[in-house]
Every structure is written in structure tokens, then in C-alpha cells.
Amino acid sequence: MTDTGILARFNTGFDDFRLEVDLRLPGTGVTALFGHSGCGKTTLLRCIAGLQPCAGRLSVNGDVWQDDTASLPVHKRPLAYVFQETSLFPHLSVNGNLKFGYRRTPVQQRRIHPQQVIDWLGLAHLLGRTPERLSGGERQRVAIGRALLTSPRLLLMDEPLSALDQASKREILPYLETLRDTLDIPIVYVSHSAAEVARLADYIVMMDRGRVLAQGGLQETLARPDQPFALEHDAAVIVPAIIRERDDQWHLCRAEFEGGSLWFRDDRQPETGTAVRLQILARDVSIALAANHDQSFQNLLPARVTDMAAEQRPGMTTVRLHAGQTAFLSRITSRAVHQLGLAPGMAVCLQIKSVAIVE
Numbered sequence: 001m002t003d004t005g006i007l008a009r010f011n012t013g014f015d016d017f018r019l020e021v022d023l024r025l026p027g028t029g030v031t032a033l034f035g036h037s038g039c040g041k042t043t044l045l046r047c048i049a050g051l052q053p054c055a056g057r058l059s060v061n062g063d064v065w066q067d068d069t070a071s072l073p074v075h076k077r078p079l080a081y082v083f084q085e086t087s088l089f090p091h092l093s094v095n096g097n098l099k100f101g102y103r104r105t106p107v108q109q110r111r112i113h114p115q116q117v118i119d120w121l122g123l124a125h126l127l128g129r130t131p132e133r134l135s136g137g138e139r140q141r142v143a144i145g146r147a148l149l150t151s152p153r154l155l156l157m158d159e160p161l162s163a164l165d166q167a168s169k170r171e172i173l174p175y176l177e178t179l180r181d182t183l184d185i186p187i188v189y190v191s192h193s194a195a196e197v198a199r200l201a202d203y204i205v206m207m208d209r210g211r212v213l214a215q216g217g218l219q220e221t222l223a224r225p226d227q228p229f230a231l232e233h234d235a236a237v238i239v240p241a242i243i244r245e246r247d248d249q250w251h252l253c254r255a256e257f258e259g260g261s262l263w264f265r266d267d268r269q270p271e272t273g274t275a276v277r278l279q280i281l282a283r284d285v286s287i288a289l290a291a292n293h294d295q296s297f298q299n300l301l302p303a304r305v306t307d308m309a310a311e312q313r314p315g316m317t318t319v320r321l322h323a324g325q326t327a328f329l330s331r332i333t334s335r336a337v338h339q340l341g342l343a344p345g346m347a348v349c350l351q352i353k354s355v356a357i358v359e
């Protein structure tokens with residue numbers, strides 16, 4: 001079998017919950033499982049890990065782990081699983097914890113080595129410490145490192161940051177970005193946090209009540225005008241951009257994207273040349289028929305209406321527009337759509353109130 005990526009079809013459940021999914025996920029990068037509490041994210045991870053009995057089929061980059069006739073038991077699946085609070089061995093140093101899985105991995109199967117993990121996760125200065133002398137974020141980095149040193153073919157992460165405070169989350173996210181950009185194995189990442197997903201994911205699976213509502217590349221999927229009801233209010237697009245200019249007098253900076261540039265507050269003081277992901281909420285974007293400079297919006301972008309969808313919330317419409325190749329969403333009232341006569345193909349001006357670098 002030469003299929004790359006993860007093919008996962010599962011059917012399982014409990015008394016009053018059923019999980020039924022049919023997924024085709026990328027073979028590298030971060031796939032985020034996103035959805036409200038109780039929608040079945042952990043159950044899906046447990047099916048992939050072989051911890052939850054289920055009917056179905058699973059193959060990972062060409063290797064069949066489960067089909068109609070057989071299912072590899074948990075300990076035979078070459079994967080690593082990192083939880084919200086993965087416990088380390090308290091009597092072992094960081095170095096001892098890291099080497100634990102490595103030593104148990106047959107030499108010919110070792111593809112990831114301690115020095116790589118120490119570098120990727122910034123662990124060099126912590127090697128001699130025992131777990132009780134680590135912060136929550138440091139403990140989680142060691143847990144991830146220990147998991148990687150079993151040279152898994154798949155990394156599952158179930159809300160790995162949710163037990164951490166904001167400062168620790170901010171500290172650990174760049175390390176996770178390094179893993180995303182360096183590892184050649186898929187990472188399936190469960191999160192409740194839209195900001196975390198926006199920052200880390202390449203691919204997104206939106207779930208609701210045991211079903212998949214939408215799946216696809218992060219940018220395209222977030223830019224769909226027909227967002228699930230629960231996400232309508234926070235609908236946002238992610239725009240990859242590069243910081244080009246800083247205006248220190250007004251605490252602003254300008255980032256260029258494929259289709260224009262945007263000004264926003266320089267809270268994180270990014271260096272020029274830095275690649276960033278910008279988050280623009282649909283509710284912060286309004287539409288005018290022509291550029292009007294006699295108002296407070298700092299960002300006026302020529303754009304074209306692509307399509308639109310009436311929201312499930314009565315009276316509201318989400319409009320999708322493109323500035324160059326980049327998609328934006330705007331949430332406006334259906335009356336405004338009518339009054340402006342908006343229709344696919346129309347040239348308009350986007351007025352963007354607030355732009356944030358995703359944290």
C-alpha cells in the first residue's frame with residue numbers, strides 16, 4: 001500500500017454518544033482536532049491509539065494499523081501520546097526521563113536522537129534536574145521530548161497546554177512550532193483554543209457531536225463563510241505575512257501579505273523580516289463600496305466579493321472576499337448586504353478594525 005497520510009474510519013460509542021468519522025489527514029505537519037467539550041476529540045485520539053475499541057480502519061503513511069480483520073494492539077502501534085499533564089518519572093533526572101524511551105527502542109528503529117530533542121526543545125540546561133524542580137511548561141517539554149525519543153511514526157497530543165498558565169503557554173509554543181517545522185511525522189493535536197490552533201495547525205478537523213463538520217487546510221477551512229453555528233461569532237481568517245516596517249512613534253507595524261499590507265499595533269515588537277500569522281476576526285471587518293479615508297480605519301484594502309452565506313443567527317451574513325489571493329471574512333447584517341447590493345465578483349473596499357499576531 002502506498003497511500004500517504006492518515007486514513008481513519010471509525011465507528012464507536014458509549015450509551016449516549018456515537019463517534020462516526022471518515023478522515024484523510026496529511027502525513028506530516030500538525031492536524032488540529034477542534035470542537036467544543038464532549039464532541040469526541042479524545043475518543044477519536046483513543047481510537048487512533050488503539051485504546052478505544054472501535055470498528056473501522058486506520059492506516060498511517062502506508063502502514064495498516066487496523067482493518068476489518070485485524071487491529072494492532074496499543075503497544076504495537078508506533079506512536080507517542082502526550083496528555084494535558086503527562087507524568088514524568090520523579091526519581092529520574094530530565095536526562096534519565098529522556099533516555100528512558102530511547103533505550104527501550106531497538107537500535108535499528110531509532111530515527112530521533114537525544115541531542116536533536118534537546119536542541120528542538122531547549123532542554124540542555126535542564127538535563128541534571130529532577131521533575132519537581134521544573135516549571136509546568138518545562139515538564140511538558142521534557143514529556144514531549146521523552147515521547148519523541150521512542151521514534152514514533154505518529155505523535156498524538158491531547159490538550160498539551162491546557163494545564164499551563166498564559167506565560168508558560170507563550171513560552172512553549174515556539175518549541176511546538178519548531179517540532180511542526182522539523183519533524184517528518186504527523187502530529188494530531190487536540191485543542192479547545194482557537195488561537196493555539198490558528199498558530200500551530202496546518203490542517204484542521206472541526207468536530208461536533210461525534211461527527212466531522214468540516215476539514216481541510218487551516219486557511220481555507222477557517223475562511224469558509226458557512227462556519228458551524230458555535231464558531232460564527234469568533235470566525236476569523238489566518239493570514240501569513242511578513243513584517244516590513246515599524247512606526248515607533250505611533251506603536252504600529254506593517255505586514256505584507258499576498259494581496260496587500262496591514263497596519264496593526266506593535267504589541268509584540270516584531271523585527272522587520274519576521275514571518276507571522278495574523279488573525280483577523282470576521283466581526284472586525286466591514287465593507288464599503290469605495291475607499292473613504294475620512295474615518296478611523298487604518299486598513300482599507302481593495303477586494304472582490306467571492307461568495308456569502310446567511311448565518312444560522314438570523315439577520316447576519318458572512319461574506320467571503322479576496323484581496324489578491326488572500327481570503328477574508330466579514331460578518332455584517334443581512335440588511336447591509338442588501339443595501340450595498342453585494343454580489344459575487346463585485347469590487348469593494350475592506351475596512352479592517354483590528355489585526356492581531358496570533359499568540
Ligand SMILES: Nc1ncnc2c1ncn2[C@@H]1O[C@H](COP(=O)(O)OP(=O)(O)OP(=O)(O)O)[C@@H](O)[C@H]1O
Nearest residue numbers: 014015017035036037038039040041042043044192
Ligand atoms: N468511558 C466512557 N464512558 C461513557 N461515556 C464516555 C466515556 N468517555 C467519553 N464519554 C462520552 O463521550 C463523549 C465524547 O467525549 P470526549 O472525551 O471524546 O470529548 P472531547 O471532545 O475530548 O471533550 P473535552 O474537550 O471536554 O475533553 C462525551 O459525551 C463523554 O461524556
